[in-house]
Amino acid sequence: MTNRLKSVILLGPGLGWLALLMVVPCGLIFTYAFFERGIYGGIDHVFTFENFVRATDPLYLGIFLRSAKIAFLTTIIAILIAYPAAYAITLAPRRWQTGLLILVILPFWSNYLIRTYAWIVMLNREGLINNTLQGAGLIDEPLSLLYNNFAVIVGLVYNYTPFVVLAIYSSLNRINVETIEASEDLGAPAWTTFHRVILPQTVPGIAAGGVFVFVLSIGNFITPDLLGGGRLQMVGNLIYDQFLSARDWPFGATLSMFLIAIMMGLLFAQAVLANRAAGQRGQD
Amino acid sequence: MNQGVQLRNITKRYGLVTAIDNVSLDIRDNEFFALLGPSGCGKTTLLRTLAGFETPQEGQVIVAGQNVTNIRPSRRPLNLMFQSYALFPHMSVEKNIAYGLEMEKLPKDEIATRVAEVLESAKLSGFAGRKPDQLSGGQRQRVALARALVKRPKVLLLDEPLSALDKKLREEMQLELKRLQHEVGITFLIVTHDQEEALVMADRIAVLHDGKLAQVGTPHELYEHPGSRFVADFIGVMNFLNGNAVDGGVDVDGAGMLRGVSELRGAATIAVRPERVSLMQTAPQDGRNCLPGTVEEVAYHGSDLGVHVRVRGGRSTLSARVPAGQADRESIQPGQDVYCVWDAKHSRILPNC
Numbered sequence: 001m002t003n004r005l006k007s008v009i010l011l012g013p014g015l016g017w018l019a020l021l022m023v024v025p026c027g028l029i030f031t032y033a034f035f036e037r038g039i040y041g042g043i044d045h046v047f048t049f050e051n052f053v054r055a056t057d058p059l060y061l062g063i064f065l066r067s068a069k070i071a072f073l074t075t076i077i078a079i080l081i082a083y084p085a086a087y088a089i090t091l092a093p094r095r096w097q098t099g100l101l102i103l104v105i106l107p108f109w110s111n112y113l114i115r116t117y118a119w120i121v122m123l124n125r126e127g128l129i130n131n132t133l134q135g136a137g138l139i140d141e142p143l144s145l146l147y148n149n150f151a152v153i154v155g156l157v158y159n160y161t162p163f164v165v166l167a168i169y170s171s172l173n174r175i176n177v178e179t180i181e182a183s184e185d186l187g188a189p190a191w192t193t194f195h196r197v198i199l200p201q202t203v204p205g206i207a208a209g210g211v212f213v214f215v216l217s218i219g220n221f222i223t224p225d226l227l228g229g230g231r232l233q234m235v236g237n238l239i240y241d242q243f244l245s246a247r248d249w250p251f252g253a254t255l256s257m258f259l260i261a262i263m264m265g266l267l268f269a270q271a272v273l274a275n276r277a278a279g280q281r282g283q284d
Numbered sequence: 285m286n287q288g289v290q291l292r293n294i295t296k297r298y299g300l301v302t303a304i305d306n307v308s309l310d311i312r313d314n315e316f317f318a319l320l321g322p323s324g325c326g327k328t329t330l331l332r333t334l335a336g337f338e339t340p341q342e343g344q345v346i347v348a349g350q351n352v353t354n355i356r357p358s359r360r361p362l363n364l365m366f367q368s369y370a371l372f373p374h375m376s377v378e379k380n381i382a383y384g385l386e387m388e389k390l391p392k393d394e395i396a397t398r399v400a401e402v403l404e405s406a407k408l409s410g411f412a413g414r415k416p417d418q419l420s421g422g423q424r425q426r427v428a429l430a431r432a433l434v435k436r437p438k439v440l441l442l443d444e445p446l447s448a449l450d451k452k453l454r455e456e457m458q459l460e461l462k463r464l465q466h467e468v469g470i471t472f473l474i475v476t477h478d479q480e481e482a483l484v485m486a487d488r489i490a491v492l493h494d495g496k497l498a499q500v501g502t503p504h505e506l507y508e509h510p511g512s513r514f515v516a517d518f519i520g521v522m523n524f525l526n527g528n529a530v531d532g533g534v535d536v537d538g539a540g541m542l543r544g545v546s547e548l549r550g551a552a553t554i555a556v557r558p559e560r561v562s563l564m565q566t567a568p569q570d571g572r573n574c575l576p577g578t579v580e581e582v583a584y585h586g587s588d589l590g591v592h593v594r595v596r597g598g599r600s601t602l603s604a605r606v607p608a609g610q611a612d613r614e615s616i617q618p619g620q621d622v623y624c625v626w627d628a629k630h631s632r633i634l635p636n637c
Binding site for chain 1: 335336337356357358359363364366367368370371372373374383384387388431432435
């Protein structure tokens with residue numbers, strides 16, 4: 001059997017899967033974006049650019065911007081929480097590391113919706129946090145922790161931080177420990193060693209984890225729907241609404257195209273960065 | 285003031301394992317000193333203890349008269365060249381070398397001058413802007429060396445510095461390092477498992493075995509007068525014949541009396557280097573040690589022949605190194621009977637353990 005034939009056979013199932021479930025739907029969405037809406041959903045086959053003009057309306061751009069802001073804040077907070085955690089796991093004895101990593105991904109064993117509902121229980125006016133704070137006499141009135149941007153960010157950070165821990169852990173793990181010792185040996189105090197030797201070597205991991213969180217957050221619609229109070233919080237909810245409530249498939253498709261373009265751009269930038277880092281290591 | 289290094293009764297345990305067992309060493313100022321031993325003998329642990337990355341349970345580390353046992357690595361007046369070189373992969377060659385000087389908070393122009401100097405002398409001037417991954421193994425090795433030396437430490441520690449290089453480059457670098465050490469005039473302390481490397485480079489060698497100091501001496505002392513069977517075996521090639529030490533030699537089982545000088549009595553081993561053994565057709569009658577045997581194998585090494593002789597009546601074999609030019613090729617053939625002959629003064633009688 002030729003190698004070419006072998007690779008076709010081996011790649012076949014994966015490529016077929018991608019073609020059927022990603023390329024075809026994306027192609028459909030792409031074409032929908034150029035048609036007029038049907039009265040009861042679906043599309044009328046009349047070619048138009050109207051949807052794109054509408055999508056640049058300040059109202060919609062504002063929602064995009066707010067989504068990006070929430071996703072950005074989520075990303076930063078997730079990185080700030082994940083980095084020390086990943087660092088601690090790297091420093092732990094080898095035999096504990098696998099166990100600690102399992103603990104990090106343990107939340108994924110329960111359903112996303114259930115985990116998100118759990119935050120409602122924690123954050124509401126009679127919830128765990130308000131009750132505890134009131135019980136301790138720290139506050140008189142319950143805080144409004146739920147149904148706002150804060151709650152959305154809490155939910156997103158909670159859900160996506162584990163990915164960042166894994167990404168940063170894997171890049172920390174690749175660092176030659178002797179480079180850390182060399183820094184010390186050359187006279188660097190611990191903090192200098194961290195920000196001049198350790199941190200720069202983990203930039204690829206931070207970027208990979210960060211882009212992952214950003215992309216998942218900006219398109220998320222469940223968390224803003226449940227924790228954001230059901231108002232039009234983020235672009236994901238807007239798209240959801242266009243398809244299922246407003247029955248304006250072409251406009252929903254157009255918004256999706258915008259969102260996909262943003263995600264692709266970021267993933268591409270991240271891939272370029274990762275390639276460059278891999279190139280730096282790979283030439284031994 | 286003594287600029288060298290003193291290790292006093294260093295003991296380092298990991299749980300139940302004793303990695304270093306009560307080792308004391310006195311390394312002199314400007315000495316090229318080698319810690320030699322098989323892997324797992326504790327030599328790297330000892331080096332790391334000196335650098336400050338390991339804290340011994342007992343004992344003291346004294347560098348240039350200062351007790352540094354409880355001082356952090358960053359504050360010790362010595363620098364370590366790591367086995368992996370440990371170059372910072374995200375920094376250029378120049379930045380790597382400047383790093384240690386920046387930590388000393390030296391003025392920018394002084395850093396620039398010193399980095400340029402060391403780049404020049406390490407023949408790296410054309411590579412200042414390159415990243416470590418864009419360098420060859422030999423160049424990376426020189427960067428690592430330059431990065432440690434630019435700090436002008438009192439002592440330079442080198443952890444297997446040549447192990448990643450190929451044989452030819454390694455031999456070149458052995459002489460290069462020795463020359464460099466004379467030039468900069470500081471103490472070099474090298475860790476190696478390669479006895480040849482230690483013999484070529486070091487002024488003195490400490491042989492470590494199972495965390496204990498086996499012997500300290502010049503290469504010549506260790507080679508010619510090994511203090512134990514372990515050292516004799518580890519350094520160079522040695523023939524061993526077991527027997528009973530008596531006055532004037534060792535009575536070897538099945539081979540009779542072999543002459544040598546020793547105070548030892550009782551179970552002992554008589555040892556002789558292969559290059560001290562000559563092969564003869566007839567037994568000389570001049571009082572030299574003489575063992576009859578049969579040639580078993582001949583290995584051609586280019587400059588000389590390695591000949592394995594089975595000793596007659598005994599279970600042991602003896603190897604001899606015969607210069608290829610002098611060898612009587614006719615008589616040194618497998619199956620031929622020969623006499624292995626050596627002078628009593630080349631016998632070494634060692635405790636049998």
